[in-house]
Amino acid sequence: MDRVEMIATTTFGLEAVTKRELIELGVDDINVENGKISFKGTxxxxxxxxxxxxxxxxxxxxxxxxxxxxxxxxxxxxKSLPWEDWIPEDGNFIVEGKSVKSQLYSISDSQRIVEKAIVERLKTKYPVEWFEKSGARYRVEVALLKDIATLTIDTSGEGLHKRGYRDRAGDAPIKETLAAAMVMLSYWNKDRVLFDPFCGSGTILIEAAMIGKNIAPGLDRKFDAEYWGIIPKEYWSVERVEAMRKIDHDSTLHLLGSDTDKRSILRARDNAANVGLEDDIAFFMKDMRDVDLQEDYGVVITNPPYGERMGDREEVEQLYRDFGKKFSDHPTWSIYSITSNENFETLYGKKADRKRKLYNGRIKVDFYQFYGPRPE
Structure with a gap:
């Protein structure tokens, strides 16, 4: 099979970041749509x-x-599609579906029809009347959008945000994929200090450390397609060995994370240790207002409390004011903050140099970017 057409799905607002990643991986024929990037590869x-x-x-x-x-x-x-090229006789194919603004609005009926069509197609290849589905998993999706049906097979299995290191998450965790995007959208690099004053379970700093050390995010997990016969096992082992070789073990990172909650700090330390990054990130329990920052040209990337609950709103708004006041005393620092609070700039006391609409789970948020001067 020379060329394979693929789709990388992503959170709305991150399409350009994912496209840049795909270009760096060397794929071509890239097409960007809302929430997905189509590309071709081997x-x-x-x-x-x-x-x-x-x-x-x-x-x-x-x-x-x-x-x-x-x-x-x-x-x-x-039925006209070449399902037999991918799904073997014992393949455990499961059909999922979604429908938006389409005449075929019944998701369950669409799933049933697609499964029946796949079965009939596979019967032309395999001389059986009943498929036991005892082998590897093939998650098929029929996605209907404005009467256009897109049929896909999921190679990942669990979502790619599940890196495997976060055994313990906080009360309001940010997805690893979004945390990585926040780092990649910033001007931080591994030679600069990075501070998360509301670090929670440490996700932003751990993702930054993995970027700084060039650790492949999927290195410690498994994927559905690893068990497919069409992809030689050698391909997976070669890519894993290459990813291990590319890890930068020599760089010294300057990553700091604080939080007022002791349980969050303990979770963060455990999560960092799961990736072997416990020596690269300093997590400590302290109120942001009391942290002493000596360095110039540092970077803050953070996901502060949003104050979604009525009783928390006044406290969170005061926190934002204090946050702005704290870093008004550090004019060389660059600040990146994500929040659903639409008055953040007013509370922070400064208009952002750039604002980007994103989604944290189902919550619409803005990513506020305050640029400090370039380091000398």
Whole structure:
């Protein structure tokens, strides 16, 4: 199989970041849409993309895309696709679905039709009447958007944000993919101090450390496509060995994280230790207002409390005022903060140099960027 068409799904607002990652991985024919980036590559790019993409949620194989106004049309066009190239006789294929602004609005009916069509197609290859589905998992999705059906197979399995290091998360954890994107959208590099004054379970700093050390985010986890016969096992082992070789063990990082909650600091330390980064990040329990920062040209990247609950709003607003006051005394620092509070700039006391709309889970947020001067 020379060329494979794939889709990297991502959170709305991060498409440009994920596209940049794909370009760095060497794939081509990239097309960006809302929440997904289509691209073409080889079978070797499936393990490479799963191991290295920091801001994508999943890597899908695109089986086909067509207009479907009736269930008969959905059945026949699905059946015409080469499912036997990917799914073996014992393949455990599961069909999931979603429908937005389409005449085929019944998700359960669409799933049933697609599964039936796949079965009929596979029967032309395998001489059986019943598929036991006892082998590797193949998660098929039928996504209907404005009457266009996109059929994919998920190569990732668990979402790519599940790196495997976060055994313990805080009360309001940020996804690893979003945390990585915040770092990649900033001007931080491994030679500058990075401070998260509301570090919680440490996700932003751990993602920054993995970027600084060039650690592939998927190195310590498994993927559904590892168990597929179409992709030689050698491809996965070669990519893992190459990823291990690329780790920068020599760089010294300057990463600091504080929080007022003792349990969060303990979680953060445990999570960092799970990736072997416990010596690269200093987590300590302290109120942001009381942290003594001696360095110039540092960077803050943080996910502060939002004050979503009524009783917390006044306290959070005062926290934002104090946050702004704290860093008005550090004019050489660059500040990056994500929050759903639309009055953040007023409370912080300064207009952001740039503001970017993102989503933290289902919460619409803005990523505020306050640029300090370039280091001398």
């Amino acid at each position: 079978l070797r790019d499936i393990p490479r993309a799963n191991l290295w993409l920091r801001t994508a949620e999943r890597v899908l194989v695109k089986m086909g895309e067509f207009k479907a106004l009736t269930f008969d049309e959905l059945f026949e066009k699905t």
